[in-house]
Amino acid sequence: MSKIVFVLGAGASVHSGTPLMNNFLEIAQDLLRRGEVEEVKADFENVFEAVGKLHAAQSKAIIDTYNIEDVYAAFEMGKLLGRLPGIEELDQIDGLISSIKKVIGFTLEKTMMLPTKAEINGPVQYDSFVDIINTLLSQKVECSIITFNYDLGLDYSLYKRKIIPNYGLEDVRIGVKAIPYLKLHGSINWGRCNNNSCRKVVAYRNFGVTEYQNDLGYSILPMISKLRKMKCPFCNNELDKDPFIVPPTWNKTAFHEQIDIIWKKAAIELKDSEQIIIIGYSFPPTDMFFRYLFALGVDLKTILKGFYVYNPDPEVEGRFRNLLSSGIEQRFHFYNVSFENAIGQGPFLMGTNIETIQSILNV
Numbered sequence: 029m030s031k032i033v034f035v036l037g038a039g040a041s042v043h044s045g046t047p048l049m050n051n052f053l054e055i056a057q058d059l060l061r062r063g064e065v066e067e068v069k070a071d072f073e074n075v076f077e078a079v080g081k082l083h084a085a086q087s088k089a090i091i092d093t094y095n096i097e098d099v100y101a102a103f104e105m106g107k108l109l110g111r112l113p114g115i116e117e118l119d120q121i122d123g124l125i126s127s128i129k130k131v132i133g134f135t136l137e138k139t140m141m142l143p144t145k146a147e148i149n150g151p152v153q154y155d156s157f158v159d160i161i162n163t164l165l166s167q168k169v170e171c172s173i174i175t176f177n178y179d180l181g182l183d184y185s186l187y188k189r190k191i192i193p194n195y196g197l198e199d200v201r202i203g204v205k206a207i208p209y210l211k212l213h214g215s216i217n218w219g220r221c222n223n224n225s226c227r228k229v230v231a232y233r234n235f236g237v238t239e240y241q242n243d244l245g246y247s248i249l250p251m252i253s254k255l256r257k258m259k260c261p262f263c264n265n266e267l268d269k270d271p272f273i274v275p276p277t278w279n280k281t282a283f284h285e286q287i288d289i290i291w292k293k294a295a296i297e298l299k300d301s302e303q304i305i306i307i308g309y310s311f312p313p314t315d316m317f318f319r320y321l322f323a324l325g326v327d328l329k330t331i332l333k334g335f336y337v338y339n340p341d342p343e344v345e346g347r348f349r350n351l352l353s354s355g356i357e358q359r360f361h362f363y364n365v366s367f368e369n370a371i372g373q374g375p376f377l378m379g380t381n382i383e384t385i386q387s388i389l390n391v
């Protein structure tokens with residue numbers, strides 16, 4: 029439905045301070061050591077203990093125990109299979125899943141460098157990205173964002189510009205300017221209603237009044253504690269205690285009813301897209317969902333005019349080339365650069381011929 033679809037991965041958020049998937053647990057451990065997550069200390073310890081057992085139990089490193097998505101996926105699969113090395117009781121696995129959501133949520137919350145009150149908008153590169161979005165929306169160009177990220181860097185920048193992210197949840201209130209913004213793995217500002225006859229997923233949206241400044245000079249959005257105080261707008265019940273985030277595995281069964289509506293909307297956005305621009309998403313071989321979302325959702329033959337991938341990891345090029353059918357090579361462009369360079373910022377890279385997002389879209 030959208031002419032331009034942006035697809036964002038963790039590499040797009042890294043400039044705002046959040047960890048990548050493969051150093052996430054390391055950063056989380058630093059937070060624990062520095063005493064910055066006292067309120068959820070037991071959850072952090074619980075996860076690290078289980079990760080240690082998982083690591084020790086593998087004769088070969090099939091599961092990357094340094095990668096948060098792999099670990100989260102292993103916990104979910106452990107629940108499905110009723111087995112996780114070193115964990116005796118199934119109830120304990122449930123506890124672990126709840127703990128890892130807190131680890132993800134609090135780590136993102138504590139590391140995201142939002143500007144102080146004196147400054148205006150969001151994290152600097154997201155801010156420039158929102159400039160592009162703003163221009164496209166003003167020109168009435170249909171565009172949308174699909175993201176694998178749980179964090180709120182872009183959400184924050186959009187709200188600061190009074191552009192409402194339309195998450196595709198039922199609680200959406202469309203403002204004057206809104207953009208479909210589909211978070212395929214959930215978000216740390218989403219919570220699920222605790223009432224069994226409701227169970228709707230709703231979003232906390234009051235971004236403007238939730239900041240305070242930390243010692244390092246940037247603002248913090250204490251989203252999880254805000255979410256815990258929020259009531260369901262449909263039935264006025266409490267929400268689940270943990271944010272609504274889902275692991276990147278095939279086993280989305282536990283989340284299926286709530287998340288499949290978002291995936292369906294993503295497929296609709298991709299269906300008639302003319303330009304697909306992928307930033308900081310490294311398309312891990314295990315992400316079969318995206319493979320199918322793309323294969324079933326995109327009309328490669330007739331409608332797609334350009335497929336652009338920006339990623340500092342050169343290996344990513346091959347993964348996307350394998351995904352695309354022959355005949356669209358002319359339309360496929362891979363740029364071995366970061367988000368910063370994609371939006372025309374950062375050091376000029378000698379000898380490279382990068383088309384910035386602005387030049388692709390004429391904005």
Ligand SMILES: [Zn+2]
Binds near residue numbers: 222264
């Ligand atoms: Zn409810």
